[in-house]
Amino acid sequence: MRDDMMPTAGQAWLQAVEVELASLGAGDRLEIIDGLRAHILDAVDSGDDVTTVLQRLGTPASVAEQATSEFESAPKEQPAKSRRALPLLAIAFTIVAAILITFLPSYLATSVFDAASDPAPPPMTESTAEDIEVTYDTPSAEQLEAVADNEISEDEYLQGFESYRACLAAEGFEIVVKEPRGDLLDFAIPDAAVQAGADARCYGSDFKQIDILWQQAHAETSDTVALLSDCLRTRGITPSGDVTELENQVRELGLLPSDCN
Amino acid sequence: MVSNERITANLRKGLVEFCVLAILNGGSTYGLSLANRLQADGLIGNESTLYPLMARLLAAGLVESEWIPSDAGRPRKYYTLTAQGSEALISFRSSWATLRDAVDRTMEEVATR
Secondary structure, eight states: OOOGSOHHHHHHHHHHHHHHHTTSSHHHHHHHHHHHHHHHHHHHHHOHHHHHHHHHHHHHHHHHHHHHHHHHHOOSSOSSEEEOOOOOOOOHHHHHHHHHHSSHHHHOOOTTTTTTOOOOOOOOHEEEEEEEEOOOOOOOOOHHHHTSSSSHHHHHHHHHHHHHHHHHHHHOOOOOOOOOBTBBBEEEEEHHHHHHHHHHHHIIIIHHHHHHHHHTTGGGGGGHHHHHHHHHHTTTTTOSSHHHHHHHHHHHOOOOOGGGG | OOOHHHHHHHHTTHHHHHHHHHHHHHEEEHHHHHHHHHTTTSSSGGGGGGHHHHHHHHTTSSSSEEOOOOOOOOOOEEEOOHHHHHHHHHHHHHHHHHHHHHHHHHHHHHHHH
16 A cells, blocks of 8 residues: 555545544554545545545544444443554644645534534534434633643643543543553543543543644654554564554555554 | 434444445455445445444454555455355354344234234
């Protein structure tokens, strides 16, 4: 797979989906992104306009909702969802948002980045409202202040996490904190908190934008990079470059990124 | 009043994966082709729903994937049914035939009352 053939809007859309899929395991997430990437490239190769292709696929948030539903309906192997694997972003998040907003119809750029500027959900017809449940983040004033300068200090990151943890605690759910992975906090959220929607509410309100900016700035310690790097090292290959280059290195071995799970 | 779309969406859950296995039983294919066929048959609402499903089938060992060079020059990701997937499909066919007949019988009995 050559990512240089992927239109910019497609790359931005995939990265937004990857962010939205944070609650899935790294292997599943890579596999879904891999399939979507192949789908977009094949559709564009067949002569379809990339904007049309992305419109047909839906918003990153709706793709994530379907993915979560798919894996929730399957037999559960873990009692709690891990948030440790929020993915690496190769392009600055603000640029991704700008690209999406520039190139795609406004309704395609939802939830993660535009909630602050457009808190009101678009009007929906009765049938769509019944079939699609979209979560709109309402970031707290503290979170908005922390991300206002587009940089997150360690204090802001830890404070944001504590607010998120307190928000979930107030709803009766306890986050399980694990050993940090590099600069990233590693923790698991009770499945019941996800099912009840409390996780989406609290994460969106207190931590999501902070978490994304922090992980973007500390991408070299991301779980995806660690997973792919370990995979290469165990096969005697020295990992190098960003996540795309690591994925290409894995493919050169005749493996899929998901084989590294 | 439950909409037709909601009824269809609920019914499709749990069935689509076996339709995917059945299509792959006829030969390996790539995601776009699979998505187009399922959507044309009304088996999926949105093309993107296919890929989480394929990820789950891959993780379960019912399907495997491989990048194969295409005429266009760029490799395509092909999905293939595994022996385990083939067994799952056989089990489903049997269960489905029984369930389908039972539902049909029930619907006919209610309709004739």
